[in-house]
Amino acid sequence: MLEVKHIRAHQSDFIEALKKRNFEAEAVFESILKLDDKRKATQKQLDEILSESNTLSKEIGMLFKSGEKEKANELKAKTAGLKEDSKRLGEEMSQAAAELQALLYQVPNIPHASVPAGKTEEDNQEILREGEVPTLPKNALPHWELAKKYDLIDFELGNKITGAGFPVYKGKGAKLQRALISYFLDKNTQAGYQEVQVPLLVNEASGYGTGQLPDKEGQMYHVGNDDLYLIPTAEVPITNIYRDDLLTEKDLPIQLTGYTPCFRREAGSYGAHVRGLNRLHQFDKVELVNIVKPEDSYQVLDQMVKHVQGLLQELELPYRILRLCGGDLGFTSALTYDFELFSTAQDRWLEISSVSNFETFQANRLKIRYKDAQKKKALVHTLNGSSLALPRVLAGLLENYQTENGILIPKVLQPYTGFDLIA
RNA sequence: GGAGAAAUGGCAGAGUGGUCGAAUGCGGCAGUCUUGAAAACUGUUGAGGGUCACACCUCCGGGGGUUCGAAUCCCUCUUUCUCCGCCA
Incomplete structure (x- = not known):
């Protein structure tokens, strides 16, 4: 399996090299890079939401400890929306990751420079x-x-x-x-x-x-x-x-x-x-x-x-x-x-x-x-x-x-x- | 196959639902001391994502669930150990 970062860095070289295998890589690479971008962007959003909810949870914990029950319950209410979002984003992310994986599995290795072109x-x-x-x-x-x-x-x-x-x-x-x-x-x-x-x-x-x-x-x-x-x-x-x-x-x-x-x-x-x-x-x-x-x-x-x-x-x-x-x-x-x-x-x-x-x-x-x-x-x-x-x-x-x-x-x-x- | 117990960082081994990525010991690395080494002492030491770098996020066998919050509770799978049975 090729590394996405290498595909990103050597996209056109790889496309050229894979022609020796009679493998048309251009479209797959494009999808791969797009999916990788999507995965990263979704991950980032998810991370932000998780970060926020982690902070809230800690605050709630502190409030319960110091007996401020009402305040704690107020914050609790706020977490509901975050939860929904994180669930949705999590699903989006793992779907993008799975699609990315599936595409990467389809791409063969890059042939070495000394490999002759040929079909059979x-x-x-x-x-x-x-x-x-x-x-x-x-x-x-x-x-x-x-x-x-x-x-x-x-x-x-x-x-x-x-x-x-x-x-x-x-x-x-x-x-x-x-x-x-x-x-x-x-x-x-x-x-x-x-x-x-x-x-x-x-x-x-x-x-x-x-x-x-x-x-x-x-x-x-x-x-x-x-x-x-x-x-x-x-x-x-x-x-x-x-x-x-x-x-x-x-x-x-x-x-x-x-x-x-x-x-x-x-x-x-x-x-x-x-x-x-x-x-x-x-x-x-x-x-x-x-x-x-x-x-x-x-x-x-x-x-x-x-x-x-x-x-x-x-x-x-x-x-x-x-x-x-x-x-x-x-x-x-x-x-x-x-x-x-x-x-x-x-x-x-x-x-x-x-x-x-x-x-x-x-x-x-x-x-x-x-x-x-x-x-x-x-x-x-x-x-x-x-x-x-x-x-x-x-x-x-x-x-x-x-x-x-x-x-x-x-x-x-x-x-x-x-x-x-x-x- | 039946009954029971367990699974935590390279290894060993703690861990009450709330700053636990996780005590402590060993090991590893760096340093002090030493002519050198050992010992002793001091510091450091998991992985992945993300970032120019931070921040931040994820991971305590795998998967799912409860909860504002799970290493800790529940379900399930896998593996290991002990006892019984069977067996090359």
Whole structure:
């Protein structure tokens, strides 16, 4: 959520910048500023009335104490009108505030200067491509065939237990996935992140805090009885750890990593590319979250990109990094780098990580602030990224490491799996 | 799930319906003393809105109510604790 004072100060710049997202901001901004003015003016009137009635109440108290009952009753009569006014103004004010809030929720984050204009993923900017695409054996299979051949993942079983998009991992498939989780968490903690385990269900306030609500309501599973949401990413519970907190400079940076299953309804995204592990309703992911001082955030973003690159290099998987264009950029993000893994057998790129700087957009909703050296309060910057989304890494490993004798296991994972070949 | 108790500032902990944004202690910050540190002493120390800055307004778990006036009374929700039951 943008800050009104920033909209006021940079109105035309913001309008221009939001065009990169194909978001027409002029009218919304005007309404926002108007409502903010109204809110302030109403608040001022209300304050004056409250002030007057506070004074009167005190006088009445004094008069009762000194036994001047009649005078007190006279003053009492005067308060009736004030009460009515304050009630009316109070309602006006909270209505203006609510309308303002609703409008602010509609405005996406201002894209960073380096974000390319564009409408679809076609316009994303490839900034790096690395890793060798292996030459596969003649009869190379896509991962869903491999999963079946070696009995690693059972998709039909998931259908029976739950429904489409909830696979059952078995044997070496399950173990390989567990190995990846441990490997990622170890690498992350070695890089200075603190490991956390967080709830998989969150309340409404948390959903609003990180921006899944209200914009992506339909994408989350909702538990109606208790009005809770299954997390679509660990970003939600982890970032919300610090909701409403006023931190000190010493607390920063905060670097957290956590493994969680993620649940996504993926409403409306059925179609060609959902086979196998490509798109699931439940999947595992290890997440990185950074809470930092504003002046550090872009340096930290680069560090996160380097860190994720390191993982892919160690796994020896071919990947590329994209800078997302305005049209593809997430609602809350100012700058996002997507990592895509090349799925050799499918001959296509699979998104496996998304590393973003939200600047103050989430912090403003979450009310995460800190006191700087001059004891001034300011919103922090939040960042997050996946390290990594498991099923697609698994898909990439199966496909790219397949040989005629079976599927090889990358060296760095062997200590975790305890085997070096799936045959 | 049943019965009871509670929720106050970073923490601990007072608070009779009427200058209570709130005693006191600890912690934090600044200073005095000291070669330095500790101790001791002195001062300072919640958040949001508003203002150039004051003034002023709001906030004592959340929401609602009674009252001229609520941290204090009533209703409701949530959470925590104790006991009982159930249970990974």
